[in-house]
Amino acid sequence: MQNTQLIPLLPDLASFILIVEEGSFTAAAKKLDVTPSALSKLVTRLEKALSIKLFERSTRTLLITRSGQKVYDQAVIMLNAAKQAVELSLSxxxxxxxxxxxxxxxxxxxxxxxxxxxxxxxxxxxxxxxxxxxxxxxxxxxxxxxxxxxxxxxxxxxxxxxxxxxTNLVLCASPDYIEQRGMPEHPSELVQHDCLYLAENDHDHIWRFIKGDEVHSVSVTGRYAVNHSQMRLTGVKNGLGIGILHDFVIADALEQGDVVPVLSDWTLRSNYHxxxxxxxxxxxxxxxxxxxxxxxxxxxxxxxxx
The missing domain is CATH 3.40.190.10 (Periplasmic binding protein-like II)
Structure with missing residues (x-):
């Protein structure tokens, strides 16, 4: 497509972005101070120019098509570049x-x-x-x-x-907890301990360990689960069990002796490492x-x- 053909489409693409983000012609029309029918005609014009279908329309829903999503992604890049150009000219x-x-x-x-x-x-x-x-x-x-x-x-x-x-995930516990419950020597021993995990989904209580060629998964339990790292660290410090935390979260606590590493010869695997x-x-x-x-x-x- 030549620039002379593309330039008239740019305002329509900007309006198309707003329609997608607002989820309806009516909501987008209010922000643009135009009628919903005007935006509907705009989309029809854009679909004809691009030779693709942008939305699946019904009386109640407006769903973007796969091709429409690709156009949206590229149009957002275009709009962000325009914003940056304006900022440069004004700054x-x-x-x-x-x-x-x-x-x-x-x-x-x-x-x-x-x-x-x-x-x-x-x-x-x-x-x-x-x-x-x-x-x-x-x-x-x-x-x-x-x-x-x-x-x-x-x-x-x-x-x-x-x-x-x-970044790596690290298991740790308070010195008092380890003194009372003992230091686990193998991941399988974690089933005998209270463990603190994220509880964000149904699989967060399953901890996966790797050491060399050995892989081991353990389903842990505990009295306290929270998907906030500082709250989880506070629970570990106060002896509620063995917690899973990022190395940068527990670095100070380790240095100060508030927590001690657990199963440090094993590597923990998850979505957050x-x-x-x-x-x-x-x-x-x-x-x-x-x-x-x-x-x-x-x-x-x-x-x-x-």
Whole structure:
């Protein structure tokens, strides 16, 4: 498609994004101050120009098609690039300002990112940070996120990746608990102990261990399960059992002797281990506030997490 053919479609694609995000013609029409029928005609025009069907429509539902989802994903990239171009044209390049939206898993956000928030904001007083806890799947393009931190072995291939370090899951318990209940020597012995797990899904109580060629799964039980890392750590410190936590969460507690490692010669496997990835969208027009944040993270976190 030539640029002369593409340019008239750009406003329609922007409206299409809003229809998808609002979930109906009526809701999107209110935000655009137009009629729902006008948006319906717009979609029909766009479908004809693209030679694909964007929605499955009925009197009650509006469902995006598989082809429509692909168009939406690319249109969001287009809209974000337009936003960045506008920001560049309006900004004073001598002054770093604006809003950054940062997403990360709760444990990482609280233990690693949060201590650096105030120093960063003090360094750049006209930058605003919006922090989002995101323990599940993160979609930067859909959720309008500038930077996402992920604990994974499978980063999003559509995004730029900076590897900050590795993270492992660690079992730990309080010294008092171990003194009273004993130190397990093999994963199979965990069935005799109280264990603290996430309780996010039906499989969180099944812990999988690897040592060399040996693989072992254990179904654990306990009096206390919580999907908040600091609450789980507090439970471990207070002798409620053996807990599963990230290494960066328990580093200080280990150093201070509040907890001791358990089965440290085994490796725990889960969805939340692997390398610590910082990801952001690829763009030719990166706002200065995003560049300084990325540089700040690389300077202050890579050495700590490596």
């Amino acid at each position: 004073d390049h001598s002054e770093i300002q604006g809003t950054l939206t940062i997403a990360a898993p709760e444990a990482f956000l609280n233990s690693v990112v949060q201590p650096h928030v105030l120093p960063f904001l003090n360094l750049y007083p006209k930058v605003k940070l919006q922090l989002r806890v995101a323990d599940g799947e993160i979609d930067l393009l859909r959720d309008n996120i500038d930077v996402a931190f992920m604990l994974t072995d499978t980063p999003d291939e559509r995004l730029i990746l900076k590897e900050l370090g590795k 692997g390398f610590i990835a910082m990801q952001y969208a690829q763009t030719r027009y990166m706002p200065a506030r995003l560049r300084v944040f990325i540089d700040y993270v690389c300077e202050h976190l890579i050495q700590r997490l490596a």
